[in-house]
Amino acid sequence: MKLLGIYGSPRKGGNSDFLLNEALKGAESLGAEIHAIRSFDLTISGCRECGGCDKTGKCVVRDDMDSVYSKLIESEVIILATPMFFYGITSSAKALIDRCQALWNKRILEKPPERKRQYDSGRGYLIAVGATKGTNLFEGSEMVAKYFFDALDKSYEGGLFVRSAESKTAVSERSEVLKEAFELGRKAVIGERFHVSK
Ligand SMILES: Cc1cc2nc3c(=O)[nH]c(=O)nc-3n(C[C@H](O)[C@H](O)[C@H](O)COP(=O)(O)O)c2cc1C
Structure with a gap:
């Protein structure tokens, strides 16, 4: 089973990286084939809203997204990891997601309407990791993730949400959070829902 981890932070070795690493270890412990990309290291322009994919399900823009599409399609499980930037996901992760408009169209074009609600x-x-403690800190990002996975014909099965983590190594000192990340990776392979909010 192929599992793709998307590192969404520009800060290498930071909190969301650390948690995704643990999740990937959990997934690997159950035999998943791990693949990973870092959105910030890729050149991915935003969606131009040109309509070029409307009738084909294929994006007309040529950049690093070319190689990302096949990874998104071939992976049975995707784990997106991101810090909160102004109550949202990072701009590089969002650019990648916006370019999935092509895959949203592909799904509409290929899927019979009666199966549209099925993944x-x-x-x-x-x-998702943030520095503050706000109750609604992750709400917007969860919606983004849900509809990202919807475009990929994948169900959104929840996640791990960690507050009060600001310095680069903050989560590495919270062993209970690292255990949850490992568990998320295992649950992702088993195919179970997961929702832990700290
Ligand atoms: C541009 C920017 C915007 C941020 N906005 C928020 C925010 O809205 N809410 C929050 O709780 N933390 C915010 N933070 C703090 C980061 O989410 C936090 O430091 C997080 O641990 C970074 O994760 P990383 O180490 O994986 O990059 C922001 C940080 C930066 C650099």
Whole structure:
């Protein structure tokens, strides 16, 4: 089973990286084939809203997204990890997601309307970290993740949401959070829902 981890932070070795690493270890412990990309290291322009994918389900823009599409499609499980930037996901992760408008169109074009509410291509999870304690800190990002996975014909199965983590190594000192991340990776392979909010 192929599992794709998307590192959404520009800060290498930071909190969301750390949690995604643990989740990938959990998934690997159950035999998943791990693949990973870092959105900030890729050149991915935003969606131009040109309509070029409307009738084909294929994006007309040529950049690093070319190689990302096949990874998104071939992976049964995707875990997106991101810090909160102004109550949202990072701009590089959002650019990648916006370019999935092509896959949203592909799904509409290929899927019979009566199966539109069904997800046949796997599942997705979100790992999100923020410095503050706000109750609604992750609400917007969860919606983004849900509809990202919807475009990929994958169900959104929840995630791990960690507050009060600001310094680069903050989560590495919270062993209970690291255990939850490992568990998320295992649950993702088993195919179970996961929702832990700290
Ligand atoms: C541009 C920017 C915007 C941020 N906005 C928020 C925010 O809205 N809410 C919050 O709780 N933390 C915010 N933070 C703090 C980060 O989410 C926090 O430091 C997080 O641990 C970074 O994760 P990382 O180490 O994986 O990059 C922001 C940080 C930056 C650099």
